[in-house]
Amino acid sequence: EGQLVQSGAEVKKPGESLKISCKGSGYSFATHWIGWVRQMPGKGLEWMAIIYPGDSDTRYSPSFQGQVTISADKSISTAYLQWRSLKASDTAMYYCARRVDGSGYSDLWGQGTMVTVSS
Amino acid sequence: DVQLTQSPSTLSAFVGDRVTITCRASQSVSSWLAWYQQKPGKAPNLLIYKASSLESGVPSRFSGSGSGTEFTLTISSLQPDDFATYYCHQYNTYPLTFGGGTKVEIK
Numbered sequence: 001e002g003q004l005v006q007s008g009a010e011v012k013k014p015g016e017s018l019k020i021s022c023k024g025s026g027y028s029f030a031t032h033w034i035g036w037v038r039q040m041p042g043k044g045l046e047w048m049a050i051i052y053p054g055d056s057d058t059r060y061s062p063s064f065q066g067q068v069t070i071s072a073d074k075s076i077s078t079a080y081l082q083w084r085s086l087k088a089s090d091t092a093m094y095y096c097a098r099r100v101d102g103s104g105y106s107d108l109w110g111q112g113t114m115v116t117v118s119s
Numbered sequence: 120d121v122q123l124t125q126s127p128s129t130l131s132a133f134v135g136d137r138v139t140i141t142c143r144a145s146q147s148v149s150s151w152l153a154w155y156q157q158k159p160g161k162a163p164n165l166l167i168y169k170a171s172s173l174e175s176g177v178p179s180r181f182s183g184s185g186s187g188t189e190f191t192l193t194i195s196s197l198q199p200d201d202f203a204t205y206y207c208h209q210y211n212t213y214p215l216t217f218g219g220g221t222k223v224e225i226k
Contacts, residue, residue, distance in 0.1 A: 035215070037163075037217075044206065044217060044218075044219050044220040045155075045157075045163065045206055045208075045217040045220070046217065047208075047214055047215040047216055047217060050215075059213050059214070060214070061120075061213075061214035061215075062120070062214065063214075095162055095163070097162075097163075100168070103168070103169075103210070104151060104210025104211070104215065105151075105153040105165065105168045105208060105210050106165070107165050107168075107174070109162035109163060109164075110162065111162060112162055
């Protein structure tokens with residue numbers, strides 16, 4: 001079945017960098033795409049980007065290209081989402097989600113990581 | 120990008136009501152559409168994939184239909200546990216996109 005466990009909540013100041021993680025277990029991490037989804041407070045879901053841990057192939061939404069970087073380390077079954085310089089508008093819940101093999105939808109989600117950016 | 124427009128944005132209904140949510144795509148996504156349920160403070164939960172396939176473990180009162188640009192999610196008899204926000208999601212084309220959500224409230 002599998003599980004995705006995300007790193008804990010973060011409180012950062014504008015301009016700071018941040019890397020959050022998503023660790024997979026109970027399935028073949030390297031052979032399933034992992035996507036990232038943003039949910040700003042009180043708002044809907046926004047698809048950000050996706051990575052294939054086996055070869056680190058990535059796809060970004062144009063809305064997030066250049067704003068964040070995704071990566072993965074298949075040796076420790078962990079995917080990452082990082083920012084070089086946070087803005088207050090990055091305050092949101094961030095979810096990782098596993099894409100179903102051979103399809104495009106996600107059947108397994110992490111519990112979410114709340115990122116708060118405030119001076 | 121494929122824009123997904125859900126209607127209504129909010130829906131008030133009684134327990135036992137039949138509820139239908141619509142999702143319209145700005146271009147054809149074939150049948151590559153999923154529906155998720157999200158409760159406050161929780162991650163989304165997959166209900167339907169490939170427009171009409173029920174995810175394992177999801178109650179049969181949930182059903183999906185449609186193809187191309189128009190899709191519906193139907194709850195045949197609304198239960199107390201169903202009060203939540205529902206999102207459609209297309210996975211036909213990158214970037215993948217979500218609808219704006221439909222909040223189902225108790226009447």
